[in-house]
Amino acid sequence: MKKTIYKLYWAWQFDKEEKWLNECSAKGLHLCDVGVFRYTFEEGNPGAYSHKLELLENWPSHPESVAYIRFLEDTGVEMVGSILRWVYFRKKTVDGQFDLFSDIDSRIKHLNRILMLFIPLMIVEFVIGTINVFFSRTLNQSVGTINILLGFVFVYGIYVINKKKQKLKKERMIYE
């Protein structure tokens, strides 16, 4: 039987999202499809899968991403679905611990990729918001206000990701 749950996770909460998906799997709900705010689950053996999310460098259909996903598949990782460049992976828990990254550098690299997604979006929201609020005669001012608010949401996201990054960087002074 399939079950659909609607839930909002911001992109900078990807680790919380992973944790939630693992909790769902622990209850016997296994993610089988993802959409925007939408998670579709299949019922199965409790705790069968653990999950990881990754923002890929390219779109999932890009040859480089295809090669990467294939490499992961050879190690027992399955791709469940994707939203834009965000990909949802899972691995059977009986096949051992599931991590995409095992050193600090590759974790930092992934966070940098997320920052490089947020920073342009933040700028775009602020620019469009400012144009709408102050310079546009035709467009509704509330549209511009929403743009600016979204800009601040991205500022917050950048802050959260950057905090994670700084923590890792400190650790890297001592460890790899």
Place this chain on the structure above:
Amino acid sequence: MSDLTSGALTEAVYYILLSLIEPCHGYGIMQHVEKLSNGRVRLAAGTLYGAINSLLEKNWVKALDNPSDSRKKDYQITDLGYRALNSEINRLKELYNNGLSIIKENKYEENNL
């Protein structure tokens, strides 16, 4: 070849190079490294993929065609990679010997372990 003697290799790169003395595919490297380190080092697939690509770029390893399965790529160490591995082993030897001799001199071992 100053880049061969300078700097420390990461633990991942060191163990990947050691695993590729014989041709091996990605998952095989992960298993080999885990076995070699008695389960201490678990390479994650994403990190391994990034490291292999960097090593390919540096020409320290090369990709081989796998005759039994065209999808699974095998990799193997190159001469350049072999030299880097050797100089790393020498570096580790120095670290190990220095550590051991200083610890022994101070009798730290007997008092605190």
